[in-house]
Amino acid sequence: MALRVPKEQTSGFPASTVAKRFQLWALGLFSTERHLAKRLKNNSFYPFKQQQPDVFVLEYYLDTLWKGTLLFIVCLLLICCGILRQVEKQETWCFPAYGMAVGLWLMVSSIPRRRLVLNHTRGMYHFSIRGRTVCQGPMHLVYVRLALSSDAYGRCFFQLVLCGHKLEPLVLVQLSERYEQMEFLGRHIARKLNINYFDYLASSYRHVIRHWPLGATFSPGIVQRKTQIYTKSSVTDLDV
Known part of the structure; x- marks a missing residue:
């Protein structure tokens, strides 16, 4: 049929x-x-x-739009709350900052x-x-x-x-x-x-x-x- x-x-x-x-x-x-x-x-x-x-x-719209948005929000919360700022006295805030940059790039490139x-x-x-x-x-x-x-x-x-x-x-x-x-x-x-x-x-x-x-x-x-x-x-x- x-x-x-x-x-x-x-x-x-x-x-x-x-x-x-x-x-x-x-x-x-x-x-x-x-x-x-x-x-x-x-x-x-x-x-x-x-x-x-x-x-x-x-x-x-590409699905990287919501993936980038989610990554950006999660990394932003990590920085604002001070989570993972230091691990064994090593500064690690750059990792969530890098994640924010990647998430923002995914968002911008997927919006069109x-x-x-x-x-x-x-x-x-x-x-x-x-x-x-x-x-x-x-x-x-x-x-x-x-x-x-x-x-x-x-x-x-x-x-x-x-x-x-x-x-x-x-x-x-x-x-x-x-x-x-x-x-x-x-x-x-x-x-x-x-x-x-x-x-x-x-x-x-x-x-x-x-x-x-x-x-x-x-x-x-x-x-x-x-x-x-x-x-x-x-x-x-x-x-x-």
């Missing part, structure tokens, strides 16, 4: 546009796949909004609003900060990637990241051990946005390539799928 997109999501931006700019901050601490699946049911084009047919827009537009009508993407163009290019340079990381015990964790040339990587789903569900969610997002999807392996038949560089006919990272096909068709199939 295919996902249905509410009418208000295809007819411009709702009144809560400002709140949507912070949507990437709420990634969920537990059951991250379920958290993303719910968002996809409410908005099939998450994290973007469909401005018009084949044009998707994402406006957001980011805007990413996927314009399939023109076959181009456009990224700007505070209305000033940072980069733009063909659609094959924007993609969803399944990233892999592991802990000290050898356990593998996956996360979905929206990447692109000169774009700030945007985490769509935090770490999860469920590879199949993460792959399904990543494929679904890439299909709805009509962009490329890449598996965590450099060479894999699980890559989904929709856009190629001009004149390209083959990429060594693409392994032809033999007989297997991807059969899942809906976020509602997720059993999480």
